[in-house]
Amino acid sequence: MAENKSLGKEFSKGIIKENPVLRLVLGTCPTLAVSVSVTNSIGMGIAATLVLVCSNVVISALRKVIPSKIRIPAYIVVIASFVTIVQMLVKAFVPALNDALGVYLPLIVVNCIILGRAEAFAGKNSIPASFLDGLGMGIGFTFALIVMATIREIIGAGTFLEGIDSLTKLFGVTGFTGFHILSQPVAMLTMAPGGFLVFGLVMAAANKLAERSGKPKAELGGCSACPMAASCAILNKGESCEAPAEKAQESKEGSAV
Amino acid sequence: MKLAGIFLTAILTENFILCKFLGICPFLGVSKKLNTAAGMSVAVIFVMALATAVTYPINKYLLEKNGLEYLQTIVFILVIAALVQFVEIVLKKFIPSLYSALGIYLPLITTNCAVLGVVLLNVDNGYGFASSMINSIGGGAGFMVAMIMFAGVRERLEGCDIPKALKGLPITLIAASLVSLSFQGFAGVVDGIFG
Numbered sequence A: 001m002a003e004n005k006s007l008g009k010e011f012s013k014g015i016i017k018e019n020p021v022l023r024l025v026l027g028t029c030p031t032l033a034v035s036v037s038v039t040n041s042i043g044m045g046i047a048a049t050l051v052l053v054c055s056n057v058v059i060s061a062l063r064k065v066i067p068s069k070i071r072i073p074a075y076i077v078v079i080a081s082f083v084t085i086v087q088m089l090v091k092a093f094v095p096a097l098n099d100a101l102g103v104y105l106p107l108i109v110v111n112c113i114i115l116g117r118a119e120a121f122a123g124k125n126s127i128p129a130s131f132l133d134g135l136g137m138g139i140g141f142t143f144a145l146i147v148m149a150t151i152r153e154i155i156g157a158g159t160f161l162e163g164i165d166s167l168t169k170l171f172g173v174t175g176f177t178g179f180h181i182l183s184q185p186v187a188m189l190t191m192a193p194g195g196f197l198v199f200g201l202v203m204a205a206a207n208k209l210a211e212r213s214g215k216p217k218a219e220l221g222g223c224s225a226c227p228m229a230a231s232c233a234i235l236n237k238g239e240s241c242e243a244p245a246e247k248a249q250e251s252k253e254g255s256a257v
Numbered sequence B: 001m002k003l004a005g006i007f008l009t010a011i012l013t014e015n016f017i018l019c020k021f022l023g024i025c026p027f028l029g030v031s032k033k034l035n036t037a038a039g040m041s042v043a044v045i046f047v048m049a050l051a052t053a054v055t056y057p058i059n060k061y062l063l064e065k066n067g068l069e070y071l072q073t074i075v076f077i078l079v080i081a082a083l084v085q086f087v088e089i090v091l092k093k094f095i096p097s098l099y100s101a102l103g104i105y106l107p108l109i110t111t112n113c114a115v116l117g118v119v120l121l122n123v124d125n126g127y128g129f130a131s132s133m134i135n136s137i138g139g140g141a142g143f144m145v146a147m148i149m150f151a152g153v154r155e156r157l158e159g160c161d162i163p164k165a166l167k168g169l170p171i172t173l174i175a176a177s178l179v180s181l182s183f184q185g186f187a188g189v190v191d192g193i194f195g
Helices: A002-013 A028-034 A038-061 A068-093 A095-104 A106-110 A112-122 A127-156 A165-171 A192-212 A244-256 B002-013 B024-029 B034-063 B069-094 B096-110 B113-124 B129-157 B169-184 B189-194
Strands: none
Touching: A002 A127, A028 A038, A028 A095, A028 A106, A028 A127, A028 A192, A028 B024, A038 A068, A038 A095, A038 A106, A038 A112, A038 A127, A038 A165, A068 A095, A068 A106, A068 A112, A068 B069, A095 A106, A095 A165, A095 B113, A106 A112, A106 B069, A106 B113, A112 A127, A127 A192, A192 B169, B002 B129, B002 B189, B024 B129, B024 B169, B034 B069, B034 B096, B034 B113, B034 B129, B069 B096, B069 B113, B113 B129, B129 B169
């Protein structure tokens, strides 16, 4: 019984409490690039979740075989294999998505969420726990993508779920091609600056919500979450990616409050 | 002329960080101090150029010749990872002064999406060897421009009175948005010069 409860926790933590994008600040590159439209976000989310779940399971199964010195290259080989498989599937069944995601589809290989989970979780935990961890983190990633894409697509392009039929077609549903909401959208939000802006505001909102429930706010360079932490010489030199000055300042403020 | 166009496009209009969102992690993580930002950027330029020089012949004479293009992702990432490790060992042994300047950034670059990204983009665009090299060096230089500019912006942010919820990462992203907005002004400039 206790076992079941903790497995449920492994699944649910990735969705809100340890959301990979908004709380752990991993996988920022695809988040910013793909969240232009909700359809692309759903497609990217599914692709990344598939890779994450499969690589987590395989890495967890091999965790006693892989020598720890060469674990990072070994993880990369496993992840790259699944990315190649997913790439082929997308090219064959949803070519429109392949065109929309472009280079970001193969770049799932270097998505820090996947290598990060392999290093932080799958390399140390049992297969069922790793499976659920991967699934939860994947859904959390998709959720964050959809939140950002909803804002950017509605305000920036004036549409919602535009082109979704390229995905629903797979399940035999055709004809629905999305809503048309605004007639004069603010195009800046679909361009690069809008990505940074919306991400910043969504993260501020997430911090506010976390603060209300008494959690610490998202910190970049959660160096422990970074897959390269073990070999990171900046960290080994005793410095963190974040300058120590800010931490000192924050603790001062904390004590003042 | 064409090469100069590719070079300027990679730096200004298609800047890796500010327009293509590749390499955001080091952009946000290492841009706090000017000297770290510069060191990281030089290492990125170096690895990007080297990765392109090595993967181009592999792709052209090994993968394409045998119809194995679908292996590009897996081969490129392995070659880049091995290459970075190799360069690190060589630098440590033979050029310790360079190693102490760049070496600490090298492991971080293995999983940097900008490096894999530039290699894949060169293939997607169908560039030849010279164009690929120029695109990579230009992409790295663009990375450097963005990093160094942003390090300056962040130094100014340090002393500001920022609302509590926006402190830290959110305000950094909003500042990045403004820097990126200024780069949008370059749209069309390169076509205007070389068009």
